[in-house]
Amino acid sequence: MPTTLSTIGFDADDTLWQNEHFFRLTEEHFISLLAEHGEKDVLSSRLLEAERRNLKLYGYGIKGFTLSMIETAIEVTEGRVPATVIERILAAGREMLSHPVETLPHVRETLERLTGHYRILLITKGDLFDQERKLAQSGLGELFDAVEIVSEKSASTYERVFTRHGDGPAHSMMVGNSLKSDIVPAIEAGSWGVYVPHKLTWAMEHAEEPSAEPRFKRLEHLGELINLIDVIR
Structure with missing residues (x-):
C-alpha cells in the first residue's frame, strides 16, 4: 500500500x-x-x-x-x-x-509548520454553529485547507473526506484525542491514526487502543507530531 x-x-x-x-x-x-x-x-x-x-x-x-x-x-x-x-x-x-476558546499547547506552531507542505483539514463533529464559532475564535481557520463538520465519524466519513480533499485514505493521517471517533475508523478506512490523549474524555468516546495496527501511533502531545511525520513519510 x-x-x-x-x-x-x-x-x-x-x-x-x-x-x-x-x-x-x-x-x-x-x-x-x-x-x-x-x-x-x-x-x-x-x-x-x-x-x-x-x-x-x-x-x-x-x-x-x-x-x-x-x-x-x-x-x-x-x-x-x-x-x-x-x-x-x-x-x-x-x-x-459563549465561553472563550482556549487552544491547547503546541497547536498553532505545529499547524504552522505543516501548512504549505501538506493539505491540512479540520474534521470535527457537533453543532455546526458552535463549531464554526470556536474555529473563528481560535484564530486557526486560515491554517486549514478545508473544514468538514460532520454528524458522525466513521470509516466511510474518512474515506469520503480524504478522497474529496486529498489523495485518498492511504495517503492521509487523522490526528485526534478520541480513539472511537478519530483513530479507529480512520485506520479502518486505510489512513494513519495518531492518538493524542486528553486528560478528560467523554465516556461515550472510550475505545480500546488498536495497538496491533501498523498505522496506529500514540503521542504524548501534539508537539511530537512533526518528528513522527518525518519518520513515517
Missing part, C-alpha cells in the same frame, strides 16, 4: 482546544442543582443515559447536552422540577456556547 503522506486531518474539540473540561464543570453545576434528588453518581449516570438516547435526535454538542440535562431533571424529580432550575440549566448551556 502506498505510504506517501499528503493530507493530515485534525479533530477539533480536546485536540486543538479545550472542550470536555467545560462539559464537566457544567455537569457538576447541574448535579448541585438536583442534589436533593439523588447521589452524584446516580445523577451522572442518568444524564449519560439521556445523552445516549438523544444522540440520534439532537446529535453531538452543547445544545443536545442542555436538552439532555433538562430531560434528566424532569425525570429524576418525577416532573416536579422548579422552573427556576430549568432556567439555570438553560443559562448554563448559554454560558457554554
